[in-house]
Amino acid sequence: MKVAVMGAGAVGCFYGGMLARAGHEVTLIGRQNHVASIRRDGLRLESLSFDEFIEITACTDASGVVSADAILLCVKSPDTEAAVLAMKQYLSESAVIVTLQNGVDNAERVRALVEREVLAAVVYVGSEMGGPGHVRHHGRGELIIEPGTSSERLARILNDAGISTSVSANVRGALWEKLVLNCAYNAISALVQLPFGDLCQRGGTAVNRAMRDIVAECIAVASADGVNISRDVDETVARIMATIPAGQYSSTAHDVATHRPSEIDHLNGHIVGRGVALGIATPVNHLLMMMVRVLDNQRADQRSTKAASADGVLI
Template sequence: MKIAIMGAGAVGCYYGALLALGGHEVTLIGRPQHVEAMNRDGLRLERAGESVFVPVQASTEAEGALDAELVLVCVKSADTEEAGRALRPVLGADALVLSLQNGVDNAERLQAALGRGVIPVVVYVGTDMAGAGHVRHHGGGRLVLGGHLALAKLFTRAGIPTEISSNVQGALWSKVILNCAYNAISAIAQMPYGRFADFPGAERVLRDVVDECLTVASRLGVTVPGDMHEVVSQLAVLMPEQRSSTAQDLARGRPTEIDYLNGYVVRQGEALSIPVPVNRTLHMLVKMLEKKN
């Protein structure tokens, strides 16, 4: 299958590498320094102590998605509409579009920009870009799809554990709650999950963040599956060396996605008259650091 990845960052490159290794024709669309390195040497995938160079095509333009049968949109939340507008004139009528992004409403926003259906996907993976065209895997990799069994089978055959959910909105909220709990604190402290989770008082802060998010989700009519307090506490055990994407963005002087994580919960809380003081504080502190950068 011909597959395009719009947004050749850590998430896009990781899944692009696995799909290419699975025999698919993959084109990664991203920043010039990554595109140049990938076209010259291939995409470097580092995981489980090993490093391989994966042959891929790469482009800086949305035209790289021309004739693609499947398009994975992995851009930052703030770039969703721009990515949709760029892709709209080049997508074939039968192309399937998936949103592999943080946040709750990206698939809806992307759908409006494209004027066509978008399949939401929840991503559970720890990755970072270790250099130009060099993606490093820290753990995880599971996807949760809203419907479409054939796609789940395609990903699974490429070594990407994938499940179908009848409650994809709840699954999206589950991921957002994880992000709200870890991303801002990891960014403010510039610490990996395993280090700050054991810090005195961290467990209580994480619990407060989760409780605020669950209250907002409940009032919106969303059923969040599982025990989110247990899920949040286990993340630091499963990915002790992972720094959040927000921490990586701040360290590189780039805008973060915090407006679509804790900031989203703050906006929904305000609209519903629900106090969310911990999420509000974390959101404000990250925004201050963004401005300082």
């Protein structure tokens, strides 16, 4: 299968690397520094069981999706529309787009822009970029894909490549389960800049109570929105505590640390927005959203100042 990965960060490089390792023709579309390293040395995929350099095509332009049978959309949720519009003219008529992103509405946003098969997927993987062209896989890697014309074939290909993949009619519920996990952990991790194990150790029972309040709001909104997920707050919190690796930083923490815009509006912000629409109070999620937005805006101001200085406007 010919596969393009639009947004080759830690998630995209892991799945693209695994597919290329299994013999599929894969093109990674990502940032210049990663692309230059991959073109020179190959993609370094460091996992718990192997550490290899994988020969793989890489480029910085959306034209890399040309003639791809499947496109794995791995850009940040705020960049979904821009990424789809950039690659729209290059899509083959039979291409299927699979959304491997945080948030619960990316597939619908893609369908509004292109007339192609679009499959929502839920991603559970611990990975990070160890440097240009170097992805570290810390564990897991499962995918859950919604039913569609291409779903069973894709699942077989992914499973054969060592990526545990299933097809589920309740992908909406699974996406919301992942959203609840992200809401409970990402913003807190970003604000204190600690991995999960250290956060629990230093925060003690207060962390558990905070997560319980966040989860309770998320479940109330999901229930009002007709989403099929667990309604047991304690059970959900326990599952979250057991799911997150002890040394794992959240993606939002990484965004804040590297001065990149976060996905907070598509995580806790989505809960707040749906809560307003459905008449459900979400004060804890609202507070977390506001605090991360402040950090986002602060980083944006710093980026603007640096850019202006480089242009000679400020000294």
